Amino acid sequence: xxxxxxxxxxxxxxxxxxxxAMSPTFYEFDSGDLLRLYKEMDxxxxxxxxxxxxxxxxxxxxxxxxxxxxxxxxxxxxxxxxRDGADAPAYDGPVEFRSYRIIDGEVVEEEVRVVGSYSxxxxxxxxxxx
Amino acid sequence: MAIELRVPTILRTxxxxxKAVNGDGATLAxxxxxxxxxxxxxxxxxxxxxxxxxxxFVNVYVNDEDVRFTGGLQTGIKDGDVVVVLPAVAGG
Numbered sequence: 591x592x593x594x595x596x597x598x599x600x601x602x603x604x605x606x607x608x609x610x611a612m613s614p615t616f617y618e619f620d621s622g623d624l625l626r627l628y629k630e631m632d633x634x635x636x637x638x639x640x641x642x643x644x645x646x647x648x649x650x651x652x653x654x655x656x657x658x659x660x661x662x663x664x665x666x667x668x669x670x671x672x673r674d675g676a677d678a679p680a681y682d683g684p685v686e687f688r689s690y691r692i693i694d695g696e697v698v699e700e701e702v703r704v705v706g707s708y709s710x711x712x713x714x715x716x717x718x719x720x
Numbered sequence: 721m722a723i724e725l726r727v728p729t730i731l732r733t734x735x736x737x738x739k740a741v742n743g744d745g746a747t748l749a750x751x752x753x754x755x756x757x758x759x760x761x762x763x764x765x766x767x768x769x770x771x772x773x774x775x776x777f778v779n780v781y782v783n784d785e786d787v788r789f790t791g792g793l794q795t796g797i798k799d800g801d802v803v804v805v806l807p808a809v810a811g812g
Contacts, residue, residue, distance in 0.1 A: 591809070611810075616811075617812060618810035619810070621779045621786045622786065624779060625781055625784060625786075625804065625806065628804075628806055641809060653811065653812055655810075655812040656811035656812065659808065659810045659811050661730050661777070661808070662729065663729065
């Protein structure tokens with residue numbers, strides 16, 4: 591997960607989480623880890639900004655399970671596909687890295703652009719620029 | 721005194737945007753029923769089925785203890801306790 595200040599829409603604090611499901615086809619945070627994460631975010635006045643995971647054999651698009659279980663309406667759900675070997679250090683090809691809003695079962699893809707600094711996005715419609 | 725329910729973002733539509741609401745009860749089941757009386761709709765987002773059980777992808781904690789390990793909906797609670805509801809972060 592990547593957390594950020596409440597209302598900022600900026601992903602600024604990377605929080606590595608373990609997949610308690612220990613599965614290549616399903617992920618879930620451990621319930622104790624989940625509580626600690628949310629308490630920590632609460633103390634720091636943060637919220638989840640990016641919730642990401644990989645699909646190891648399929649495209650970087652939310653699965654039916656992803657859509658059914660998405661319960662953070664404010665988060666950007668980022669998916670990476672490693673079906674072409676993008677997880678290998680030697681891989682040099684294009685990487686499927688896509689982002690979505692998932693609210694009430696509805697999926698809306700959003701543009702992803704890599705920038706060196708948020709100042710490069712000045713003037714764009716982005717809650718984070720304030 | 722009362723028992724406090726900390727409400728996750730996705731369920732704040734049922735609490736008028738409030739992050740926390742109060743209720744009473746001797747068990748978690750009673751407490752959820754009580755809170756649902758003042759905030760209708762909350763219960764069915766936390767509980768499902770007959771007999772009622774906690775939803776698989778909703779985590780509930782009483783004083784930081786996951787209630788799945790303390791008796792589920794029959795977990796005893798008392799004044800001053802804090803009940804936290806967190807949706808699972810999960811997918812596949």
